[in-house]
Amino acid sequence: MVESIHEINTKFNGEWVFLINxxxxxxxxxxxxxxVLHSKSxxxxxxxxxxxxDSPSMVSIRYAGKIPEGVNVLL
Structure with missing residues (x-):
């Protein structure tokens, strides 16, 4: 089910998420x-x-919520 980034950040706050579509x-x-995947790890x-x-759609990995101290993110 496709959800807005706001919904994803709220639902999976503090977790890493892998998104398709x-x-x-x-x-x-x-x-x-x-x-399609979510985990604290x-x-x-x-x-x-x-x-x-092999997903034909655009994919993304992101952290939902505030990025923890000591974690570096490369954009």
């Missing part, structure tokens, strides 16, 4: 997607996202 706005900002997401490597 993503949509972006005219500025390239992610606005919605379908959560980023490594768990990376281990399991291979199942979706």
């Amino acid at each position: 993503c949509s972006v706005d005219e500025d390239g900002n992610l606005v919605e997607g379908e959560v 980023r490594d768990e997401i990376f281990r399991n996202m291979n199942k979706y490597k």
Whole structure:
């Protein structure tokens, strides 16, 4: 089920999420997607996202909520 980024951030606050069927706005900002994996462990997401490597849709990995202190994010 495709959800807005606001809904995803609220529902999965404090977790890493892997999204498929993503949509972006005219500025390239992610606005919605379908959560297929979520976990407090980023490594768990990376281990399991291979199942979706052939997905024809736009995909994204993101942290839902405030990024924890000591975690670096590369954009």
